[in-house]
């Protein structure tokens with residue numbers, strides 16, 4: 001059903017959603033699909049909304065190309081490193097995102113990658129189809145999560161959800177972030193150990209899971225120097241952003257056997273170009289940024305992204321906005 005007052009609001013999307021989700025956008029707004037958010041020619045009225053479905057960059061120039069008509073940029077996702085928040089705030093443009101609703105799905109993906117790598121699920125699948133396998137292979141060994149230490153980089157919502165799941169698998173939890181978590185949070189994670197330095201976390205973990213967002217401080221967090229601190233055979237899992245790691249360094253460490261494995265849902269760029277070093281590296285599992293891609297979660301994300309738009313257009317409090325407080329104090 002069309003929401004009164006918003007059904008004619010022009011929304012520019014960088015990509016279409018699957019039909020059942022797109023129908024929810026169509027029911028409430030007038031969406032126009034434009035990769036790269038280029039202003040489509042001949043719009044019947046000014047566009048007020050950018051709906052970021054596919055991580056195309058939203059810069060000051062992109063906003064300016066609409067001639068100052070954009071009121072809100074709504075991101076279909078929690079991480080918004082592809083959107084220039086400062087440029088939005090400078091121009092009085094509200095920014096929305098979708099935290100919380102995707103925490104469980106993303107944590108599940110981290111566990112799926114971690115377990116798949118530890119238990120060699122992808123290799124095992126190929127081995128099972130190999131006609132030369134005529135008897136059970138007693139030499140086939142893998143890593144066990146129970147009894148290991150899982151180091152979490154960034155104990156935010158997703159990091160915490162990954163930690164609780166790893167705890168249930170019998171792992172001990174270590175974590176690294178700038179500030180130590182409150183004692184009750186550490187206690188709830190089996191007395192999780194805070195590592196004040198990244199080096200200490202890397203040196204004491206069998207699995208390291210990157211759960212932090214990509215900012216100026218965390219871009220390139222894991223390079224050859226950090227990889228060389230990791231335990232022999234340790235596995236790196238990434239559900240944050242591809243740019244958190246130096247992917248060439250990771251590929252080289254995998255080639256040389258200096259890194260036990262890399263399992264990632266995110267790359268930089270996405271997808272990786274044909275022939276990229278990571279695509280050729282051994283013991284590397286890559287999924288195509290599908291951490292939040294469950295039917296239930298994607299629906300909840302879209303509901304939140306649309307609620308953010310509706311609230312912004314109605315000048316009411318957005319359910320999730322990184323910059324609405326900054327904008328409110330600017331205009332107060």
Ligand SMILES: O=CC(=O)O
Nearest residue numbers: 076077078079080
């Ligand atoms: O990567 C996914 C997200 O940031 O929501």
